[in-house]
Amino acid sequence: MVRRIFGPVPSRRLGLSLGVNNIPPKICSYSCVYCQVGRTITLSIERRPFYDPREIAQEVGEAARRTSFDYVTFVPDGEPTLDSNLGLEAKLVRDESDRPIAVITNSSLIWLEDVYRDLLEFDYVSVKLDAVSYDVWRRLNRPHPDLKLDAILDSLVRLSKERRGTLTTETMLVDLMNTDSKELEGIADMLADIRPEKAYIATPIRPPAELWVRPPSEEKLVEAYRSFSTRLGEDNVELLNVPEPPDFVVLGEPEDYVLRTTMVHPLRLEYAERILPEGNLHKLVEEGLLATVEYEGEMFVVRRIRSRS
Ligand code: SF4
CATH class of the missing domain: 3.20.20.70 (Aldolase class I)
Structure with a gap:
């Protein structure tokens, strides 16, 4: 049937x-x-x-x-x-x-x-x-x-x-x-x-x-x-x-928050920097999980949706 x-x-x-x-x-x-x-x-x-x-x-x-x-x-x-x-x-x-x-x-x-x-x-x-x-x-x-x-x-x-x-x-x-x-x-x-x-x-x-x-x-x-x-x-x-963070990434709470929030909408860079421990944003960008983007004079953090080649 x-x-x-x-x-x-x-x-x-x-x-x-x-x-x-x-x-x-x-x-x-x-x-x-x-x-x-x-x-x-x-x-x-x-x-x-x-x-x-x-x-x-x-x-x-x-x-x-x-x-x-x-x-x-x-x-x-x-x-x-x-x-x-x-x-x-x-x-x-x-x-x-x-x-x-x-x-x-x-x-x-x-x-x-x-x-x-x-x-x-x-x-x-x-x-x-x-x-x-x-x-x-x-x-x-x-x-x-x-x-x-x-x-x-x-x-x-x-x-x-x-x-x-x-x-x-x-x-x-x-x-x-x-x-x-x-x-x-x-x-x-x-x-x-x-x-x-x-x-x-x-x-x-x-x-x-x-x-x-x-x-x-x-x-x-x-x-x-x-x-x-x-x-x-x-x-x-x-x-x-928007891609979910891979399971193998062990995340502290602020990182987890930023990765999950950016699945739903872009975050202002200034806000992400305020909640993430120093250096962590750079690390997440380097790992290819996040990207920073300028739009009309403002900086945003978004989930990376394209693989880096
Ligand atoms: S062709 Fe377009 S509208 Fe039709 S099922 Fe696929 S995505 Fe939906």
């Missing part, structure tokens, strides 16, 4: 999350160059049923009786909104599990009224916003040819006004694709219109669909963080997927 649930897995955003894989691999409306599931096999924007919604709800219900978790999250190996039963599944799963329901979507089908309505069923919606210019979007997300970026962006703003639950955004930064200042500013302006509870900035750290994909420079990561947080406030912007 095909099992459509996995986990629970710990998630920084959602606590302990029970995953629902409601799309067979790999059917998507995008074929992002950085996709960790590989290139899209079926590029589609046609919604259709994939599995019996009652069976999915039953699997979740069984898991809820066996184990504890905070969220049920629709996060398949493809685009969850391609499932025409998504809204019904959200309702059934909530009834069966009595837990809040989340969905991680690429947002490409949100302009379809039935998809839009389905998304309103969720307690937590994470939408993708990697680009605001047509050309960057086309090269980075490699959308189905019938998709229109303007319609997607307009619907994101509409969802932000009419949502019932939490709305967050996720922006994957890929070196030399969506990292120029004009694109970052454009994304920041769009975020200001959407006003998500949290705008997450991600970097590709798992093997991508295209091997030439590279994470952004630490300078670009800080630029994106500063640009987004200027519009939204620092508490509303966080880094995701």
Whole structure:
């Protein structure tokens, strides 16, 4: 029997999350160059049923009786909104599990009224916003040819006004694709219109669909963080997927604090120097764990996301 649930897995955003894989691999409306599931096999924007919604709800219900978790999250190996039963599944799963329901979507089908309505069923919606210019979007997300970026962006703003639950955004930064200042500013302006509870900035750290994909420079990561947080406030912007400190590093408390905090956002250099014992910052930079970056006259400490070669 095909099992459509996995986990629970710990998630920084959602606590302990029970995953629902409601799309067979790999059917998507995008074929992002950085996709960790590989290139899209079926590029589609046609919604259709994939599995019996009652069976999915039953699997979740069984898991809820066996184990504890905070969220049920629709996060398949493809685009969850391609499932025409998504809204019904959200309702059934909530009834069966009595837990809040989340969905991680690429947002490409949100302009379809039935998809839009389905998304309103969720307690937590994470939408993708990697680009605001047509050309960057086309090269980075490699959308189905019938998709229109303007319609997607307009619907994101509409969802932000009419949502019932939490709305967050996720922006994957890929070196030399969506990292120029004009694109970052454009994304920041769009975020200001959407006003998500949290705008997450991600970097590709798992093997991508295209091997030439590279994470952004630490300078670009800080630029994106500063640009987004200027519009939204620092508490509303966080880094995701920034490499964790390796286990073999034996850390004292201040070092551990700096390494873990810089996974979430850049720290002002002056602050890091104040809490770290003398010489330790230099040591962490030398070990390749941290990098110092200047942005608009201020110095920041960030997790090193590129290997030093
Ligand atoms: S939208 Fe998600 S699943 Fe689809 S290609 Fe992009 S990263 Fe992969």
